Amino acid sequence: MSVLKTGRATPSRMRGIFRYLLQEPKQRANREKLTRLLSPEKLSEDKNEKYPMFNDSLRESIKCGLLIADNDDIAINFELPEASRHPHTGDKxxxxxxxxxxxxxxxxxxxxxxxxxxxxxxxxxxxxxxxxxxxxxxxxxxxxxxxxxxxxxxxxxxxxxxxxxxxxxxxxxxxxxxxxxxxxxxxxxxxxxxxxxxxxxxxxxxxxxxxxxxxxxxxxxxxxxxxxxxxxxxxxxxxxxxxxxxxxxxxxxxxxxxxxxxxxxxxxxxxxxxxxxxxxxxxxxxxxxx
Structure with a gap:
């Protein structure tokens, strides 16, 4: 499914995950920790699914090659150009x-x-x-x-x-x-x-x-x-x-x-x-x- 059809995967949400990882050591974080920080349970609007907005945005970020899943960690894709993953230029x-x-x-x-x-x-x-x-x-x-x-x-x-x-x-x-x-x-x-x-x-x-x-x-x-x-x-x-x-x-x-x-x-x-x-x-x- 594309970001067009996944209505909860928005540019701002994908950017939020990316910006956080830009500043993390080795630009990676434990997935559970990342979820708790960026999608507190109290903000989850869907009672049938936990963290739907975060999960959709994370899934699309991984699928397009922005991020990678490495065991229990989520990291910025090291194959991106250096400037695109540099802490001072990546967000821009x-x-x-x-x-x-x-x-x-x-x-x-x-x-x-x-x-x-x-x-x-x-x-x-x-x-x-x-x-x-x-x-x-x-x-x-x-x-x-x-x-x-x-x-x-x-x-x-x-x-x-x-x-x-x-x-x-x-x-x-x-x-x-x-x-x-x-x-x-x-x-x-x-x-x-x-x-x-x-x-x-x-x-x-x-x-x-x-x-x-x-x-x-x-x-x-x-x-x-x-x-x-x-x-x-x-x-x-x-x-x-x-x-x-x-x-x-x-x-x-x-x-x-x-x-x-x-x-x-x-x-x-x-x-x-x-x-x-x-x-x-x-x-x-x-x-x-x-």
Whole structure:
């Protein structure tokens, strides 16, 4: 079962277990002790099952490779990159560690969440569904309710997906005038965190848009040309070759406005079209500025 279907395995609960183990000697703890500390019995709401929220979060953390079970101990997976398990950087890098484990590691259990987030990012950001009801209607209209496993969707299921999207940096949410929660699938936060890595740490480095997108798709296959985006776009269509989705273009425009990157158009170079509302702009390269 994936984190999408396991409603009690949330990013904050998985992070809580991980943060505690980051500071423990040898980054491991006895499972019984860990359970008592992070899930006191008095807080257990399910009379038929002890520690359901903790157990589900721990199980999903182990299943995705974040943690390992070693006899009676639970430990951080020593195969994670050193920075991802370092006491001073592990928590900061936690969202990107999860993206790698959930989507870029051939994790079949999380393919349903991967396809659903890729579907959100493939929608027109200027006319995208922002409520559960609108999502349910649109997946039926686009004929992907079965492939996204939303044929019997519920607010709880989509609410879980929205929580994960926002935490991982692929969306943000706000309250409407009627106090309804609205979600905007827009990946600026994820891209901002990973710009330096995508440019391999080179200040003022320049990449063609094609190479940038290729690196991005390899790192996170929810974006254009990535595995999950390809699966979704094959069914819904809508994006022409050398065109970015509006969500990716919008995020890159925001990063340019913030001075993080510069989009340039060089002669005799392949152009990628960046849609922006009812307008379009063509760029060939992207430069890391700061």
């Amino acid at each position: 890098l936690f969202p990107d560690t999860l993206v790698q484990l959930l989507f870029a590691s051939d994790n079949e259990d999380e393919e349903d969440l991967g396809r659903l987030i890729a579907w959100y990012l493939a929608q027109d950001i200027y006319d995208a569904p922002r409520t559960c009801k609108e999502v349910e209607q649109l997946v039926v209209e686009q004929g992907v309710d079965r492939s996204l496993d939303l044929k019997a969707s519920s607010n709880a299921l989509l609410g879980q997906a929205e929580d994960w999207m926002c935490y991982l940096g692929f969306a943000w949410s706000h309250a409407s005038d009627s106090n309804k929660k609205l979600v905007v699938a827009e990946p600026t936060a994820y891209l901002r965190r990973n710009l330096k890595d995508l440019f391999q740490g080179e200040a003022k480095a320049k990449l063609s848009i094609r190479d940038f997108i290729a690196r991005l798709a390899k790192k996170c296959p929810l974006f254009e040309t990535g595995k999950f985006r390809e699966q979704v776009e094959e069914k819904i269509g809508g994006r022409l070759p050398n065109h970015l989705s509006t969500s990716t273009a919008f995020a890159l425009f925001r990063l340019q406005d913030d001075g993080c990157i510069k989009l340039v158009r060089e002669s005799d170079a392949d152009l990628f079209i960046f849609p922006s509302g009812d307008k379009e702009a063509g760029f060939s390269h992207i430069i890391l500025m700061g």
